[in-house]
Amino acid sequence: MNAPAPNIMRFAAPIRRLPEAVSNRIAAGEVVERPASAVKELVENAIDAGATRIEIAKADGGKSLIRVSDDGCGIPQDQLALALERHATSKIDDEDLVDIRHFGFRGEALPSIGSVSRLTITSRVAGADGWQVAVAAGVLSAPRPASRAHGTTVEVRDLFYATPARLKFLRTDRAEAQAIGEVIRRLAMASPAVSFTLTDVTEPAQPRKLFSVTGAQGDLFDQRAARAAEILGTGFAENAVPVEAERDGLTLSGQIGLPTFSRGAAVAQHITVNGRPVRDKLLLGAVRAAYMDVLSRDRYPVVALHLTCPPERVDVNVHPAKAEVRFRESGTVRGLIISAIRHALAGAGHRSTTTISDAALGAFQPGDHAPRPVPARTGWSAQGEAYATRPSWGAYPSAPAIDAAATAQAPAGFAEADWTSARGVPGATDALPEGAPLGAARAQVHENYIIAQTADGIVLVDQHAAHERLVYEKLKAQSVATGVARQGLLIPEIVELGTDAGRLLDHAEALAEMGLLIEPFGPGAVAVREVPAILGQTDPAALLRDVADEIADLGTADGLRGRIDAILSRMACHGSVRSGRRMTADEMNALLREIEATPNSNTCNHGRPTWVRLGLDDIEKLFGRR
Numbered sequence: 001m002n003a004p005a006p007n008i009m010r011f012a013a014p015i016r017r018l019p020e021a022v023s024n025r026i027a028a029g030e031v032v033e034r035p036a037s038a039v040k041e042l043v044e045n046a047i048d049a050g051a052t053r054i055e056i057a058k059a060d061g062g063k064s065l066i067r068v069s070d071d072g073c074g075i076p077q078d079q080l081a082l083a084l085e086r087h088a089t090s091k092i093d094d095e096d097l098v099d100i101r102h103f104g105f106r107g108e109a110l111p112s113i114g115s116v117s118r119l120t121i122t123s124r125v126a127g128a129d130g131w132q133v134a135v136a137a138g139v140l141s142a143p144r145p146a147s148r149a150h151g152t153t154v155e156v157r158d159l160f161y162a163t164p165a166r167l168k169f170l171r172t173d174r175a176e177a178q179a180i181g182e183v184i185r186r187l188a189m190a191s192p193a194v195s196f197t198l199t200d201v202t203e204p205a206q207p208r209k210l211f212s213v214t215g216a217q218g219d220l221f222d223q224r225a226a227r228a229a230e231i232l233g234t235g236f237a238e239n240a241v242p243v244e245a246e247r248d249g250l251t252l253s254g255q256i257g258l259p260t261f262s263r264g265a266a267v268a269q270h271i272t273v274n275g276r277p278v279r280d281k282l283l284l285g286a287v288r289a290a291y292m293d294v295l296s297r298d299r300y301p302v303v304a305l306h307l308t309c310p311p312e313r314v315d316v317n318v319h320p321a322k323a324e325v326r327f328r329e330s331g332t333v334r335g336l337i338i339s340a341i342r343h344a345l346a347g348a349g350h351r352s353t354t355t356i357s358d359a360a361l362g363a364f365q366p367g368d369h370a371p372r373p374v375p376a377r378t379g380w381s382a383q384g385e386a387y388a389t390r391p392s393w394g395a396y397p398s399a400p401a402i403d404a405a406a407t408a409q410a411p412a413g414f415a416e417a418d419w420t421s422a423r424g425v426p427g428a429t430d431a432l433p434e435g436a437p438l439g440a441a442r443a444q445v446h447e448n449y450i451i452a453q454t455a456d457g458i459v460l461v462d463q464h465a466a467h468e469r470l471v472y473e474k475l476k477a478q479s480v481a482t483g484v485a486r487q488g489l490l491i492p493e494i495v496e497l498g499t500d501a502g503r504l505l506d507h508a509e510a511l512a513e514m515g516l517l518i519e520p521f522g523p524g525a526v527a528v529r530e531v532p533a534i535l536g537q538t539d540p541a542a543l544l545r546d547v548a549d550e551i552a553d554l555g556t557a558d559g560l561r562g563r564i565d566a567i568l569s570r571m572a573c574h575g576s577v578r579s580g581r582r583m584t585a586d587e588m589n590a591l592l593r594e595i596e597a598t599p600n601s602n603t604c605n606h607g608r609p610t611w612v613r614l615g616l617d618d619i620e621k622l623f624g625r626r
């Protein structure tokens with residue numbers, strides 16, 4: 001109870017300079033947090049050295065061994081010891097702090113790692129002899145000759161053995177190994193011309209190759225595309241759209257996945273800034289905002305994006321591991337990313353994810369437990385089991401028969417969106433419409449799916465999902481054109497928000513434009529006077545809290561636009577044609593034409609596809625005709 005606070009000095013102690021080994025160890029605490037950070041530093045050094053092949057070996061999650069070998073320029077014998085000295089670097093001159101051509105510039109990695117482990121560097125410059133130096137817990141041994149091809153191998157054994165406190169905080173071998181894999185994938189994505197291999201040598205007699213990519217050919221765009229396909233899978237190549245945009249001297253280039261090709265976590269989001277892989281909040285937030293419209297909150301897009309920026313407009317020296325960067329014009333960067341991604345997605349036109357079509361195709365395989373309206377077994381049983389379970393498609397009623405049954409009442413939600421009335425579109429029995437990728441409606445099944453015939457296959461449309469998207473896009477267009485109409489509350493609602501109140505009031509003006517009129521009401525509270533009319537009866541407190549969260553999350557009024565969009569999206573869902581309603585041929589065709597004409601309409605507001613296609617080749621494959 002009476003123990004003195006540890007940070008109060010009782011006696012003035014003399015000020016001393018820290019011994020180098022100690023200051024290195026302190027630096028190591030920042031630069032090398034875990035085995036993966038040591039791997040990152042060593043691989044970056046190899047890339048900086050101009051390597052074309054980098055081989056990484058690790059044992060026990062990198063705790064007992066990390067070895068990085070490269071075929072780069074090597075370190076001359078007389079500089080080996082210097083490389084291990086703090087603040088000694090070959091990558092900087094006296095004037096500019098950061099040479100953008102290199103990853104390194106602090107001159108801290110090797111001395112830091114050497115101060116907490118047993119480190120050996122073996123290196124040879126072309127045309128000279130090879131040399132080796134070793135350092136253990138910061139104590140250097142004299143260089144000795146060693147033979148090897150040109151390049152450098154850095155071996156780190158027993159990382160953190162000299163700092164037991166840090167050792168205790170390491171995670172399981174498995175978790176550390178995963179982090180190493182992640183670091184290598186990110187660096188490999190940023191340096192597509194370099195070959196990388198990662199091998200686990202925990203069992204020295206049975207090395208396991210975990211990762212291997214080969215230096216890609218072609219121009220930079222092609223190299224990056226090839227590397228993205230290697231790392232994110234060929235599925236990415238098939239389900240991605242290119243991004244190329246430029247604004248005020250900043251350029252963004254790369255590929256982004258279609259919303260239907262999303263993931264459950266942010267693991268497949270690769271962003272580089274001037275060639276450095278980064279995990280930067282501003283950039284990731286902009287990607288998220290760009291997809292907000294087409295992806296639900298728990299899904300993450302797959303992206304491989306490369307931002308190039310004049311070096312004087314970005315500071316990469318704000319984070320010891322250089323994962324975060326600071327831009328001079330962060331608004332421009334954010335705007336560039338959002339508009340480029342949205343533009344690319346809108347331009348993706350009528351593409352649906354191949355993986356989903358593939359999955360559906362799998363479901364079409366014979367042997368599925370599909371209900372069979374008229375089992376056509378007669379004469380088939382002799383052909384064997386597989387054929388006997390195949391449904392007979394000819395048994396479905398033809399399209400005109402369905403039309404006759406489906407001429408009933410048009411529900412309110414549908415009338416509002418104005419494609420109920422026939423607008424000269426061909427009926428189900430007419431020829432295929434010209435230049436209409438979604439073809440002509442032939443039938444509606446299970447009161448939610450439209451089957452349309454296209455020039456080279458069939459298209460299956462989820463009418464509810466598609467309609468929801470169309471209503472949403474209309475609402476958005478209205479709100480942009482004329483502003484969101486407000487509706488006054490009879491009695492202003494007082495909402496207690498605590499510290500969020502200030503944040504909301506900071507954006508009061510922008511909120512008013514989006515239909516939400518608020519005023520300060522004493523400390524920590526806000527009075528709501530008007531809400532967006534479009535919402536009808538709504539709970540102002542819940543709405544306000546959601547908006548406050550959104551602002552906290554995104555940090556700008558941009559989020560409010562997104563917030564309104566999210567609200568519009570939810571409304572669209574309620575105002576849409578539910579599944580379970582029969583549609584006439586004209587209605588169905590009008591819906592198809594509307595999908596074709598509406599941006600983003602190939603996915604619903606939650607990122608699910610609104611339609612899938614099955615090519616004639618695929619159909620023929622199903623029946624063994626190909």
Ligand code: ADP
Pocket residue numbers: 041045046049070072073074075083084088089090091103104105106107108109110111151152
């Ligand atoms: P930095 O990378 O910030 O310069 P490091 O401590 O990582 O600092 O490396 C110190 C120096 O050692 C580098 O500037 C470079 O000259 C040399 N070096 C390190 N690794 C390699 C390598 N794999 N190949 C060639 N030179 C290297």
Ligand code: MG
Pocket residue numbers: 041044045103104105107109110
């Ligand atoms: Mg370095």
